[in-house]
Amino acid sequence: MLKIAKGRISYLAVIGAVIFMTIQVIANLNLPSLTSDIVNNGVAKGDISYIWQVGIKMVGFSLLSIAAAMCNVFLAARTSQTLGKNLRSDIYRKVINFSNDEYDQIETSSLITRTTNDVVQIQNVAIIMLRMMLMAPIMLIGAAFLAYTKNHELTLVFVVSLPLLAIVIGLLLKFAVPMFQAMQTKTDRINRIFREGLTGVRVIRAFRQDQFEQDRFEDANQDYTQNAINVNLLMSLAFPLMTLVMSGTNVAIIYYGAKLIGAHSMQVGNLIAFMTYAVQILMSFMMLSMVFIFIPRAQASAKRIQAVFDLKSTMTIAADPAKVDPAASNHELLFDQVNYRYRNAELPALSNITFAAHSGQTVAIIGGTGSGKTSLISLIPRFYDVESGTITLDGQNINQLGLTNLRDAISFVPQKATLFTGTLRENMQYGKATATDAEIWHALEIARAREFVEEDPDGLDMHVEQGGGNFSGGQRQRLAIARALVKQAAVYVFDDSFSALDFKTDADLRAELRADQHIQQSITVIVAQRIATVADADLILVLDNGRLVGHGTHDELRQHNAVYQEIIHSQLREEADK
CATH class of the missing domain: 3.40.50.300 (P-loop containing nucleotide triphosphate hydrolases)
Structure with a gap:
């Protein structure tokens, strides 16, 4: 967790929080000793002026403790929230620059959980560490030392109570930590199912799978709920058991303390101070245990976030990138023996793709479902990087162009119209x-x-x-x-962007594209399913199972290309059936 905090928090704020917490603890540790002095030297002797004098000191230490606590809380809250803000910004910046290969490795629902719930877990632990984790060891050491100075014989009570408390906390941690760690995975599952239900609601309704999806969500929700109930039931045992140990410790202190007072070996004020220090010691121990309960869950969240930061992009960025001018009037797009394979796929999605396009030309890509049309055009703006071969734009290898410049030179319309x-x-x-x-x-x-x-x-x-x-x-x-x-742009890419248009609108739109003066100076790449959409293209590429099985004009392919002829015949049959 410290790794992801590095560089994302203010070290001065952390140092300030430590200083103010130390002041707060020192002020709190002085109060029991002052109470002891009032009882021993003021109440026992009837010295009212001494009581007032020491009482004013106690008020001063209390005010100092309050002021230090407020400063510590402010700095701790500011540090934790700044850490959360920086983590969210860095995750978003990292994710937004992912290539599609990286997006394929981590589910969107998991990325959302990591950016929200996981970051909140780390924020919570950050403020706990700057509050309880700082306070507990300082108070534990200070209270133990001062308790020993009041009466070293009574400190033997802690030899029994502290190990007993450690056993109770250890058993709770053993069973609770795995449950806390499982919460994030179960949150991922709920988010994934909920997101699928929202984005696919029309499909769910169309296939009347409402009940199935409700049952699926209910199963995930119940699994998460039951885990949360179990961990809360387990943690609910913590405070009663700890209170039992603390109460037993106080009884033992009072019992043996009374004997020491009876033997004139200890003053009443010292017993009162010792009891207060005992409570501070046990409370410090409890606070440390709470920290160790929350840390494993935050550590699991930190690992999930770090996994996003550690995800290495498959995309190489040139140290001294070349540039192309989108406003130029003469452009060339060249694919030279391009091959591409999706991550962990056995077969290539594209094999040996070669073609060239120039300004004013319209290149149409057609083929059956899964033939590699979208894969091909996704290589142009480097959503994916080629496995072998080269793609050049205006004579420059696109891998040697800066991503910003490359994508400035390309205007892309995806299959799904997103506004x-x-x-x-x-x-x-x-x-x-x-x-x-x-x-x-x-x-x-x-x-x-x-x-x-x-x-x-x-x-x-x-x-x-x-x-x-x-x-x-x-x-x-x-x-x-x-x-x-x-x-x-130098290249306009339309990925099956005319599919929702009727034939007339499709034809009118393409006519307007051909007539536009600026489009005539650029390269137009169209992916389409309909023959009517590609028929007037200057160059038609026919794909089949990732291979370029034909290229040419509509008339050429209609006469000599079997795959293209099959597409024509299938669409003619569809029209005849209508």
Whole structure:
């Protein structure tokens, strides 16, 4: 846990917390001795002025203890919250820069748990360490020493009580720690099932699996609940057992202390002070035990977070990255014998892909489900890195380009149209923050989205709900396309982005793309399922099981390529069946 705290907390604040905690404990340790003096030298002798004098000292030490405690709490809270804030920021920064390979290794639900619940566990332990873990050893040592100075014979009582307390705490820790550690894994499971239920609610309803999903969530929820109940039942035994040990210790102290007082070997005030020190010793021991209960759970959380930080990216970043100019009028995209294999996969997803595209050209990629279309275009912005072969943009190997520059040169429309909460204008400016309203309206016009945007009274200021939930599937897709067109890029990539559009809108949109002056200076890459969408492309790539089995124009492939012919015939049969 100390590893992830390094560099994320203020060491001056930690030192300050230690100093103020030491002052607080010293002030508290002086109070029993002053009480002893009042009883021995004031009450026993009837000296009222001495009682007032020592009483004022006690008030001073109490105020000093309160002030020191407030400063310690402030610094401890500030340190723990700063640690939490920095951890969340660093996790988010690390995750947002993951390649898709790293995303495939850790589930989204687990990443959410690590960023929220795990960080909270570490925050809680941080403040506990700066409070209880500091206070307990200082008070334990100080109280034990002062108790010994009051009467060394009575300290023999601790020879029995402390080992007994240690046995009780040890047994509790043995059974409780594994349960605490299991809580995080069970939290992951609940988050995963809950997230799947929310994102897949339409599928669940369509297949009438509501009860199945409810039962699945109930099972995970019950498992988590039962574990929490068990650990709380176990921990509920802690305080009664500790109180029993403490009460037994006080009885023994009073019993033997009374004998010492009767034998004139000990003063009454010293017995009162000794009892107070005994309580402080036992309370310190209890606080330490509580710390050791919480630390294993926080340690488990720290390991889970550190696993995110330790995840090595498969993506290599050039030390002196080259650059391309998205605004240039002459671009070239070249795939040269490119191979790619997903992590731990036996077979390659792409094998020996070679083609070239230039400014003004439209490259269409078509093939059956699982043929590697999305895998291929995911290599262009380096969502994944090639296994072998090279991809160059404007003569530069994309592995030698800076990621920021490379992705600035590419405008990407994914299969799933994703919009963000805010206004439509904010969404349209996502790729180009300085985009004017005129540029946005122009992009909306090309994407065939201007009409329904103009119908809204708020226009570009209309509200966009999370995920674009207040738009239909076709509207979301057109808005996602418009967002990509607002950005000036060397390569425009459309990953099956026309699937939700009707044939007329699809044809009109592609006609607008071909007619746009800026698009004519760029390279357009389209992944599609429909022959009608790819028929007018300058170059069509036909994929089958990750291999390039044909390339050429629509007329060429229709005459000579069996896979392309099969796709045409299957779609013609579908149309005939309708």
